[in-house]
Amino acid sequence: METTWSDIAGWYDDLIRAGSGPHETAVGCLQGLLPPEVAGQVVVDVGCGQGLATRTVAAAGAARVVGVDSSAEMVALARGHAAPPSVEYVVDDAQTLASLEPGSFDGATCQLALMDIPDLDATLGALCRVLRPGGWFVFVIGHPCFLVPDARPTNDRDGLPALTVRGYFDERFWRSSNPQGVRRAGNHHRTLATYLNSLVRAGLAVEEVAEPMATGRLGAERPLYREVPMFFAARTRHKP
Ligand SMILES: C[S@@+](CC[C@H](N)C(=O)[O-])C[C@H]1O[C@@H](n2cnc3c(N)ncnc32)[C@H](O)[C@@H]1O
Secondary structure, X not given: OOOOOOOOHHHHHHHHHHOOHHHHHHHHHHHHHOOHHHOOXXXXXXXXXXXXXXXXXXXXXXXXXXXXXXXXXXXXXXXXXXXXXXXXXXXXXXXXXXXOOOOOEEEEEEEOOHHHOOOHHXXXXXXXXXXXXXXXXXXXXXXXXXXXXXXEEEEOOOOOEEEEOOOOOOOEEEOOOOOOOHHHHOEEEOOHHHHHHHHHHHOEEEEEEEOOOOOHHHHHHOHHHHOOOOEEEEEEEEOO
């Protein structure tokens, strides 16, 4: 049996509760891209997992945040975290968001989940259906140029960490063989062009992008990500 997100939900929650450098960097990046108008708005957090980004959007002042995940196990764990009454969770598929009303959200977030969802066009289409015209969408993904299935960490001649990347154009579903790795649940490698063209097709215009350099816990534990970015992130706006 292949590992699913539901299988590793408890492990993933423990990882974040213990303090995870990648997640701290990702959520800091997401926070930095939220638009000022988020305070008082209604937001959907897609692929919410145990609710790390959902709670962050609530802390930014959103009036209501709905976390959506297809894994009932993840949603149960998310509900176990302390959160204000503005936070709620539903089990639903990001590719359809069938339980959400059209045009009912001012904004949307998706942290570290677009790579895990098979149909990118369907997901962005569903998001745009539930966003009001002019609504915003902030996402963070594993950097498509560096978190490539065949990328191998190396040491450069000067001793600094480096990365050899090949197979960038080979878009495919893959699983990490690391038994303690997040990506053992599998994810879809896509080129940066594929992500950007899918945003264009959905009518999402890019407003700001970020490629955070690792600092803090991530920088100390994974110095490679002080040399190349682990994440790519953007704030986009729905312009139908
Ligand atoms: C790497 S986790 C990220 C969770 C959270 N956003 C975070 O930053 O910690 C990816 C999440 O995407 C969810 N997911 C995968 N496919 C999905 C789908 N089709 N619809 C909704 N959620 C999905 C998984 O269940 C998992 O919780």
